[in-house]
Amino acid sequence: MTERIDIHSASQSTSLSEIPFSILDLAPITVDSTAAQSLKNTLDLAQHAEEWGYTRYWLAEHHGMPGIASSATSLVIGYVAGGTKTIRVGSGGIMLPNHAPLVIAEQFGTLESLYPGRIDLGLGRAPGSDQLTSFALRRGAGSDGQDFPQRLRELRGYFKPDSQSSLRVRAIPGEGLDIPIWLLGSSGFSARLSAEQGLPFAFASHFAPDYLLAALELYRNQFTPSETLSAPYAMIGVNVVVADTDAEAERLATSQAQQFLSLIRNRPGQLRPPVDDMDSIWTAHEKALFEKQRAYAAVGSPDTVRQRLNDIWQETRADEMIVASQIYDHSARLRSYELLAHEVIGLKQQ
Known part of the structure; x- marks a missing residue:
């Protein structure tokens, strides 16, 4: 069996409203809150998103981050899938160098067995953590990501075995299941590998925008059709904050700005409430770095966001957009995604 992916091509799309939109949830832990509350908010958002x-x-898999609750990613996927009915649930992504491929095959084989036809396996080759945490995860020096193609081959082999020998290692559950595999990246490495393997590709333009256009061009130009996918399929990450007015959206977006600031200052923390004035918090250089990272973002009223997303789509011709929204107040985050769905891109209510 093959992990055939039933998706359309953006070349058939004539407008932004025709492409799928998805959500990337970093399960933010806010100041004075807990991981338990963060995970409850995750399920609530997923149910609304459906x-x-x-x-x-x-x-997404991140480790040692005080503001992110999704470190045990497979467990959270199961929690979300169990609390929803139809929406696809998956990883954006699992950092494969942190794990034995057999373990991931078994985990996602279990998820697919429990929630058939709804599980996506997005894979990345970054550690998702600092060096000390990576060492603790891997119990050794581990991988620098260069053996990612070999790990990918091993993982896919568990789902689609080459041999029926009773002596070889098997993933049960997992073996024979159709679980869509996506490669995630922020450079040309995964773009090229996705093209060679005929797999869908997701680019992390929501935090690493510089190489987006070059990576998309590489992926599309070098794509080789496969049993999985007959034509290239590229999804891009976009930071989106929608509110009733541009001013309110920009204010909500200061929570993400503060989170970015804490990361570049090497003091990661929980997601902070919005502020009225970032200029009293960061330097001109730090502000310029944030604005550069926000190259593929849409922040504002529904009209403002609609125009910005359309500009991004016209530039990239993405087959799908996956939206990240680091908003402090959960009700405001829900409101942002609701406005995006119904007033910006016209998704159909389920």
């Missing part, structure tokens, strides 16, 4: 018509709901 109702509002989003295509997939992905969670």
